[in-house]
Amino acid sequence: MGGSLESPVYSFMSDPRPQTKVVVTGIGVVHALGNSVDDFWNGIIAGKSGIRKIECMDASAYSCQIGAEVVNFDAKACFNNAKDVNRNDRYVHYAVSAGKQAVADAKLDMSQEDPYKVGVLIGSGIGGLETVQEQAWKLKESGPRKVSPFMIPSLIANMASGVMAIEIKAKGPNFAVVSACSTATHALGEAAHMIMRGDADVMIAGGSEGAITHVGYAGFCNMKAMSTGFNDEPERASRPFDAGRDGFVMGDGAGVLVLESEEHAKARGAKIICELSGYAATCDAYHITSPDPEGEGLAYALNRAMAMAKIEPESVDYINAHGTSTPYNDKFETLAIKKVFGEHAYKMPISSTKSMTGHLLGAAGGIEAAICAKVIETGIIPPTINYETPDPDCDLDYVPNVARTGQKVDIAMSNNLGFGGHNATIIFERHK
Amino acid sequence: MSDKSIEERVQEIIVNQLNVNEEQVTPQASFLDDLGADSLDLVELVMAFEEEFKDEIKGEIPESDSEKLQTVGDVVSYIKDKAAG
Numbered sequence: 001m002g003g004s005l006e007s008p009v010y011s012f013m014s015d016p017r018p019q020t021k022v023v024v025t026g027i028g029v030v031h032a033l034g035n036s037v038d039d040f041w042n043g044i045i046a047g048k049s050g051i052r053k054i055e056c057m058d059a060s061a062y063s064c065q066i067g068a069e070v071v072n073f074d075a076k077a078c079f080n081n082a083k084d085v086n087r088n089d090r091y092v093h094y095a096v097s098a099g100k101q102a103v104a105d106a107k108l109d110m111s112q113e114d115p116y117k118v119g120v121l122i123g124s125g126i127g128g129l130e131t132v133q134e135q136a137w138k139l140k141e142s143g144p145r146k147v148s149p150f151m152i153p154s155l156i157a158n159m160a161s162g163v164m165a166i167e168i169k170a171k172g173p174n175f176a177v178v179s180a181c182s183t184a185t186h187a188l189g190e191a192a193h194m195i196m197r198g199d200a201d202v203m204i205a206g207g208s209e210g211a212i213t214h215v216g217y218a219g220f221c222n223m224k225a226m227s228t229g230f231n232d233e234p235e236r237a238s239r240p241f242d243a244g245r246d247g248f249v250m251g252d253g254a255g256v257l258v259l260e261s262e263e264h265a266k267a268r269g270a271k272i273i274c275e276l277s278g279y280a281a282t283c284d285a286y287h288i289t290s291p292d293p294e295g296e297g298l299a300y301a302l303n304r305a306m307a308m309a310k311i312e313p314e315s316v317d318y319i320n321a322h323g324t325s326t327p328y329n330d331k332f333e334t335l336a337i338k339k340v341f342g343e344h345a346y347k348m349p350i351s352s353t354k355s356m357t358g359h360l361l362g363a364a365g366g367i368e369a370a371i372c373a374k375v376i377e378t379g380i381i382p383p384t385i386n387y388e389t390p391d392p393d394c395d396l397d398y399v400p401n402v403a404r405t406g407q408k409v410d411i412a413m414s415n416n417l418g419f420g421g422h423n424a425t426i427i428f429e430r431h432k
Numbered sequence: 433m434s435d436k437s438i439e440e441r442v443q444e445i446i447v448n449q450l451n452v453n454e455e456q457v458t459p460q461a462s463f464l465d466d467l468g469a470d471s472l473d474l475v476e477l478v479m480a481f482e483e484e485f486k487d488e489i490k491g492e493i494p495e496s497d498s499e500k501l502q503t504v505g506d507v508v509s510y511i512k513d514k515a516a517g
Contacts, residue, residue, distance in 0.1 A: 083468070083473075145479070146479065
């Protein structure tokens with residue numbers, strides 16, 4: 001459908017903007033750079049890398065031996081009953097921690113809410129991979145009787161939403177999105193639609209991942225998807241848009257937002273951080289793992305998201321790119337941005353914070369949504385670190401190496417793409 | 433081999449798995465009613481008892497037996513009977 005690209009956003013402008021405004025009122029993050037939004041954000045704007053040699057397992061057999069592991073994390077502090085730590089995979093721990101941070105940030109008091117109007121949509125790209133690995137080994141070594149009765153509930157990718165609901169007694173819409181690396185962006189967009197159509201007043205949405213495991217590294221390394229050339233210089237490994245990029249670096253963690261209708265937020269006197277005004281999702285329908293070399297599916301999603309928000313391309317002030325640091329992604333994402341934004345593509349700051357965070361797979365869109373909200377709130381645009389050698393295919397303003405302060409960002413866009421050809425983009429706007 | 437008594441070892445497993453205090457783990461305490469366990473916890477507890485007491489039990493705890501282990505005291509007596517047998 002080349003025609004849709006030649007007449008970009010305007011072809012969708014007749015779509016009505018939803019009546020209900022959805023706003024962000026709380027943010028929570030778990031990541032190597034910090035297990036609170038403040039610590040994480042301070043790391044991001046300082047241009048710090050969270051990527052280190054892997055310590056949670058012996059990674060010496062893998063071509064990639066580095067990652068952004070969550071550190072100094074107190075799983076017991078996440079749960080009402082510490083017993084639940086051992087009943088859940090670590091991806092659930094991260095989700096519940098980020099979810100509770102977001103709820104606290106939003107000052108959401110569940111005793112004052114209709115529990116059926118508070119939902120949870122925290123996805124995971126993979127789910128409890130460590131649980132799968134450990135229990136499969138146990139099955140092989142000791143037989144079926146030794147497999148934990150908690151294996152299935154721990155590993156299923158919807159359990160973060162389920163456990164988060166148990167913890168705060170949220171009885172509204174609840175399931176998970178699973179779309180690999182676009183999971184959290186889809187989750188946030190779909191959660192916004194649930195609020196717009198009246199299914200919920202409040203949605204706790206985002207993504208969580210704990211895939212730094214033997215199974216995860218064996219699988220992704222053999223796909224030739226991960227960085228292999230920087231095992232001795234981990235902080236330099238994730239280098240989106242740089243000519244020397246050689247693959248992504250995995251990270252663990254979670255990013256969760258509290259979304260609610262503007263009306264509901266105002267009625268309870270909540271602090272409104274920004275608005276989630278646009279969202280769109282498409283599929284390349286091209287290949288299981290390779291992005292479409294024409295960037296068509298992504299371009300269509302960008303246009304459609306702007307149409308939902310009723311904004312013109314020239315009004316986008318910042319893009320938080322998917323920017324995985326793989327040779328293909330960064331090239332084709334750049335192409336899609338140029339198709340949609342034309343000349344404005346060269347004037348607008350675009351950064352990949354994966355240069356610092358690593359790639360959190362299904363949680364990436366969660367922490368990057370958190371970053372977009374902070375960009376609008378603070379006027380600070382985070383850099384793409386490790387940008388050293390320009391690539392002729394990637395010729396936009398990637399905010400190399402140093403954050404920009406004092407910027408007025410009213411509209412920020414976040415892109416995430418996933419294996420399966422999924423494209424998802426969401427737009428955040430300053431609340432008016 | 434552990435120097436601890438069977439009672440102490442049973443108590444330790446229960447404290448760890450169910451996140452309860454030692455004082456709660458009395459012989460009369462019911463797993464479901466007093467110690468906050470659910471059906472999944474019971475399965476895991478039986479697996480842990482099998483592992484810790486493999487020398488005493490000499491094999492697996494069949495389901496027909498595990499269904500009868502309702503209290504802490506039931507478990508201690510069961511293990512002692514098996515060890516004696």
